[in-house]
Amino acid sequence: xxxxxxxxxxxxxxxxxxxxxxxxxxxxxxxxxxxxxxxxxxxxxxxxxxxxxxxxxxxxxxxxxxxxxxxxxxxxxxxxxxxxxxxxxxxxxxxxxxxxxxxxxxxxxxxxxxxxxxxxxxxxxxxxxxxxxxxxxxxxxxxxxxxxxxxxxxxxxxxxxxxxxxxxxxxxxxxxxxxxxxxxxxxxxxxxxxxxxxxxxxxxxxxxxxxxxxxxxxxxxxxxxxxxxxxxxxxxxxxxxxxxxxxxxxxxxxxxxxxxxxxxxxxxxxxxxxxxxxxxxxxxxxxxxxxxxxxxxxxxxxxxxxxxxxxxxxxxxxxxxxxxxxxxxxxxxxxxxxxxxxxxxxxxxxxxxxxxxxxxxxxxxxxxxxxxxxxxxxxxxxxxxxxxxxxxxxxxxxxxxxxxxxxxxxxxxxxxxxxxxxxxxxxxxxxxxxxxxxxxxxxxxxxxxxxxxxxxxxxxxxxxxxxxxxxxxxxxx
Ligand code: TRP
Numbered sequence: 001x002x003x004x005x006x007x008x009x010x011x012x013x014x015x016x017x018x019x020x021x022x023x024x025x026x027x028x029x030x031x032x033x034x035x036x037x038x039x040x041x042x043x044x045x046x047x048x049x050x051x052x053x054x055x056x057x058x059x060x061x062x063x064x065x066x067x068x069x070x071x072x073x074x075x076x077x078x079x080x081x082x083x084x085x086x087x088x089x090x091x092x093x094x095x096x097x098x099x100x101x102x103x104x105x106x107x108x109x110x111x112x113x114x115x116x117x118x119x120x121x122x123x124x125x126x127x128x129x130x131x132x133x134x135x136x137x138x139x140x141x142x143x144x145x146x147x148x149x150x151x152x153x154x155x156x157x158x159x160x161x162x163x164x165x166x167x168x169x170x171x172x173x174x175x176x177x178x179x180x181x182x183x184x185x186x187x188x189x190x191x192x193x194x195x196x197x198x199x200x201x202x203x204x205x206x207x208x209x210x211x212x213x214x215x216x217x218x219x220x221x222x223x224x225x226x227x228x229x230x231x232x233x234x235x236x237x238x239x240x241x242x243x244x245x246x247x248x249x250x251x252x253x254x255x256x257x258x259x260x261x262x263x264x265x266x267x268x269x270x271x272x273x274x275x276x277x278x279x280x281x282x283x284x285x286x287x288x289x290x291x292x293x294x295x296x297x298x299x300x301x302x303x304x305x306x307x308x309x310x311x312x313x314x315x316x317x318x319x320x321x322x323x324x325x326x327x328x329x330x331x332x333x334x335x336x337x338x339x340x341x342x343x344x345x346x347x348x349x350x351x352x353x354x355x356x357x358x359x360x361x362x363x364x365x366x367x368x369x370x371x372x373x374x375x376x377x378x379x380x381x382x383x384x385x386x387x388x389x390x391x392x393x394x395x396x397x398x399x400x401x402x403x404x405x406x407x408x409x410x411x412x413x414x415x416x417x418x419x420x421x422x423x424x425x426x427x428x429x430x431x432x433x434x435x436x437x438x439x440x441x442x443x444x445x446x447x448x449x450x451x452x453x454x455x456x457x458x459x460x461x462x463x464x465x466x467x468x469x470x471x472x473x474x475x476x477x
Pocket of ligand 1: 019020021022023024098220222223224226227228229316317319373
């Protein structure tokens with residue numbers, strides 16, 4: 001059977017934006033932002049999206065389009081190495097971990113669409129969330145969300161994913177803009193915008209090392225990087241067109257929706273609830289739900305809002321399911337329906353564990369995912385930089401045009417050297433943070449250095465040294 005490909009260029013872009021725009025923008029972003037200092041966090045996050053996200057996206061695109069396979073098949077066919085092929089399996093695991101907690105949250109969202117119509121949470125938003133977030137019913141709604149996801153994936157790349165996201169993405173943007181326009185006109189909305197948009201630089205410097213790994217993890221999560229989603233989507237590209245242009249468009253659109261979501265969420269919370277709430281996975285549900293509860297047209301606004309979130313979540317969950325589906329189809333010749341059905345069986349179990357145990361859920365949804373995605377992206381970047389080397393630049397240049405082609409070689413240096421150095425650093429500090437080890441201040445020869453400066457100086461030196469080294473060994477890169 002011939003492998004499927006996207007119908008149109010726009011179809012690919014919308015599917016990729018659909019993957020990127022999701023709970024990461026609408027649920028995880030407000031959660032992470034409110035826990036990590038608001039605007040300061042936003043700034044670090046935007047920096048990482050630009051400097052790490054776009055080049056990372058290109059690494060996945062190049063590997064995917066060149067191989068025309070799923071992550072495992074791509075790494076093994078392009079390298080002919082058992083070790084890379086084994087490493088590829090990490091992405092199948094990552095996809096399973098991701099969708100397991102993602103579809104639990106997707107289930108909460110579906111439930112909240114219904115509960116907004118009836119106003120079920122209006123009397124006591126906090127109590128309602130506590131009653132429905134974990135347990136058997138949560139597991140049931142997770143299955144519902146998983147089922148809808150599977151129905152789309154089952155229909156294939158063109159008829160399923162492409163045709164669904166072509167309708168969903170415009171709807172999401174139009175409805176969010178409408179909500180944002182309405183939100184900023186509320187009394188007291190200004191405070192929310194200030195929280196989101198005016199950074200406190202002193203706090204930023206003091207907490208830089210706590211913020212950085214979280215912001216990096218969030219940037220990768222929101223761009224669907226490090227799991228092989230973007231690689232898999234690019235493997236369905238039938239013709240050669242500018243990956244750089246497509247990647248930039250995807251990152252810009254995703255960031256636009258992310259900030260737009262912040263402009264919807266924070267003003268509404270500040271205007272109607274007076275604060276950002278207690279953070280945590282419930283930030284959106286409790287905080288916003290209380291806001292809707294106090295509005296004249298709360299039921300309508302709530303339904304529209306959670307409806308948008310449900311669409312965004314679905315257009316992302318299909319991209320997660322597509323990773324192991326394409327793996328089974330490409331590598332084992334399993335039919336798409338059989339692969340999808342088998343995987344639904346797996347996710348029914350793994351997702352239910354997350355739905356039943358808040359402890360597992362929390363660990364999986366933040367720390368484990370951040371670490372897996374960071375490690376995964378480092379793998380793709382090193383693969384592009386060191387295994388493909390010049391071939392990666394050649395692939396990048398196909399269809400790129402004269403202007404974008406100039407960035408091929410600098411991109412490869414960034415992918416092979418600078419960005420992995422940065423990501424390994426954030427990986428280590430994220431791990432240290434998760435294990436409760438402090439990396440607070442550095443004392444050298446009796447002098448205490450501000451960690452920010454030490455970090456900047458050390459990374460610039462390491463990157464420069466390896467850059468010069470690589471330039472000499474021209475055969476490698
Ligand atoms: N980016 C999506 C969001 O923001 C989630 C997502 C889809 C994802 N596919 C992924 C995250 C792959 C990491 C890796 O909700």
